[in-house]
Amino acid sequence: MVDPQDLSSSEAPNEFSEVSEVSNVPPSSLLGRDLGLAAAQSVGVSTAGARSFGKQLGGFWVTFKAMFKKPTTIEYPEVKEPTAERFHGRHQLNRHPDGLEKCIGCELCAWACPADAIYVEGESNTEENRMSPGERYGKVYQINYLRCIFCGLCIEACPTRALTMTNEYELADDSRSKLIFEKADLLAPLRQGMLMPPHPMYPDMDESNYYKGEVPGAHPSQEVQP
């Protein structure tokens, strides 16, 4: 490091001495570019006349006019506006009308994800433990909202429409682990006529009937016998 003392005592003229020599020159010309200072001096307050007052009033008029407009801001946490209809919010894992899960654990969403935010592990359905129609269901389903960019490619990839997006956007939290949503966090709630899986499939229907939407709701025989 060069000692500042040495610098000031050196023969080379320093910045400050140079400025003091040419102190009568305006600083703007010294820097070689116009900073608008000259213009500011020319409309200085001390030289204000009727013309400049009119200009100031023009500025206040804008403010005054705005007082009569409907405000566009909302008091967000207390007041909530609906999002656009197709807003990409939190994901949801849907159910068939009888309550069976639509997810078949195929992992196509995980493969489509450009941010590597989805982790899926599939498992085979058995007669005793049937979570979805067909052969497989998603046993582990995680979405990491620290990674998710809400692009919606996972939704496009899903072959059974199991994964869709809701309009829910309030996804901030105070720890990383809370932002990894598990299957239980993502599953759609049970609606009227649905039964909590595991339970058997609708009688005389196979998975293609489920995909065609021909299952109206849970059948009494699907109640799991204790």
Add this chain to the structure above:
Amino acid sequence: MTTAQEDKTTAMVDLITVVIDGFEVSVPKGTLVIRAAEKLGIQIPRFCDHPLLDPVGACRQCLVEIEINGRAFPKPQASCTIPVEPGMIVKTQLTSPVAEKAQRGVMEFLLINHPLDCPVCDKGGECPLQNQAMSTGQADTRFTGTKRIFEKPINISSQVLLDRERCVLCARCTRFSDQIAGDPFITLNERGALQQVGIYEKQPFESYFSGNTVQICPVGALTGASYRFRARPFDLVSTPSACEHCASGCSLRTDVRRGKTLRRLAGDDSTVNEEWNCDKGRWAFKYVTANDRLTQPLVRDAAGDLQPASWPEAIAAAAAGLQGKRAGVLVGGRATVEDAYAYAKFARISLGTNDIDFRSRVSSTEERDFLAAKVVGSNPSYQDIDKSDAVLLVGFEPEEESPIVFLRINKQVRKRGLKVVAIASKLSVGNAKLRATFVCVSPGAEAAAIAAQELSAMSVILVGERASESAGALSAVVALAEKSGATIAWIPRRAGERGALDAGAIANLLPGGRPVDVAAARIDMQTAWGVDALPSGVGADAQQIISLAMSGDIQALVVGGVDPLDAEKSHDALVAMKNTFVVSLEIRPSAVTKIADVVLPVAAVTEKSGSFMSWEGRARSFDAAVDSLQRSDVRILSMISEEMSRPIGLSSVTAAAKEFASIGMWDGEKAKFVSVVAPALVTLGVNEARLTSWRRLLDSGSLQDGEENLAGTARKAVAIISPSRAAQLGVVDGDAIRISNSHGAIVLPSFIESISDDAVWMSRNSQGSHLLATLSVASGAVVTVVRD
């Protein structure tokens, strides 16, 4: 092969020159057009064509335009069924609009009924149909009707599933089963749009080779139950590896996802397994991820309980227990060459003994001498089988004990009617498929039958490890080979045995086949290892080690992956181990763990690098397929030896491999083989029979644990008796019979088959038929057979 010989073979083959897409190519007579095009790098799309199967022309995807001497075929022809002819001009899809349109049309037909469920299909990403639909198909379909639907999937065996709607009827699976495996259990049924692959209702697709059909299926019609929906090809990290299940030496590909092996495929090695492997090699890998894997060292405390310990504690306890005692080393058949070499060196340097044996099974001293004189350092090969004019099977059941050897013999039988002679007490399913001449002998009387054989010098004698169970049989083999000039090939059942023999993990040989009782051989090894002296004199073999441990002459044992229930007098082995200080190196708890004093966990094959030596003496090296903290046996033995202040200095598998390679093979005189005369058979009383047995390929072996789909295709345990014995006992097929001796009894359904009248056959280690654990004997012993 020398250059001169090569020239000779090339000259002998007729070359035919054809023009394909304007390029000339010369290929041997009989080459198919599709193959000739491949030689030019022109790829014609295909599904049914497979270089190792007979051409069939089933899928019609490979249509090309062909003209011969100016006369064109009126229609496009399937290039996979037409051999090249002189003056042939072929135009493929690259130069002929006709061929291009024909292929596009065929693809359109194939896709009409294909479900196009690629996104959820296992084959998606490695699917020839997917790839070729991209390259030769069209983007839009003109078909607007409803696709043909079949119920899916159907289990054609417990491990192979069939989705009929995905099938393109290429007949690869049915041809493989018929032509390669010799198990024609699947065929094409029905006609037209309903044509489908099917099985005979009462006989599922229970072939030992069924996994290959899954691998060669060009669509996702056949899938393996244990891999179905587990991953897609782009999820997997593949590592070339070698099979640890038998001595055939298959090269494999291990596919791993998220640190777990998900599937293993047959590797492509034309000199060894061609493109095939057996179901055991393909599907038996779950033992690695079993919940009961040993993960940390265990040391027995003063109260007699095994307690988890740190590595330094456990190593110190092992070293202290072995120090200053006469110790024996039992090495299991699963050891890699490097591990076996470490055991051999550890026994000689750290323990100062020749009491080491890798034969953790029924064995004999005759066999030990046979191995030293005739097997160590020898290089018989699959090509010897290809060239031979007769194959003699002695104490060896190829389909059950070395399936790829079976496929190779079967190929020659099918191709040129190779003569196969089996000397055994029972005709087996496999030998029947090989159309073998069955020489029926009483168990124990093999020697006389072998001596009566006439062989040419171009014959191969395949000797199994079970030949040691009949005294005099190996001596008869040696005499026959000397008389006829036939090649002897010893084919053990386990993958590690041949390597362990060459690495010196046996009482009479140092590494490289150096006889321990030859001073020059010992000096060789002393120089290589930098030690002053090595124990001289042949040590005790496995059975002697057990009896010495029972009598207290041996006070410590190092046991590496041995199941005491695999040997005769298994109960003695357990008692012997209770009496002594036992250091056990194991991957999962076994009968030894319960009585061991120090248990050290080791890496399984997928977790370590190393090499096996196949029966050919061919090194089959492999890399670690999954990341693991487990160590190979080499490293652990090295740590114990350092703690004992008699280091073997093998810090890694690579170091051991390097050192073993640098030692080289013994070039001095081999040990002399001393013939053993077969003893006379004892006379049988009423209801008595001589026991004979072998292990099934799929049985209760510990390396097959955890794979239920595979176990589902295991052959059922039965007791086989001859028709005359059945008549005498008054039983018919399926009636329960009771086989007993002083140790125990086994009750099994009877099965009446071609077997020596004085014998009863049972599988050695199947569900409900654990001979060595129950009866303590495996072969040749006299048992009582009665109706249950």
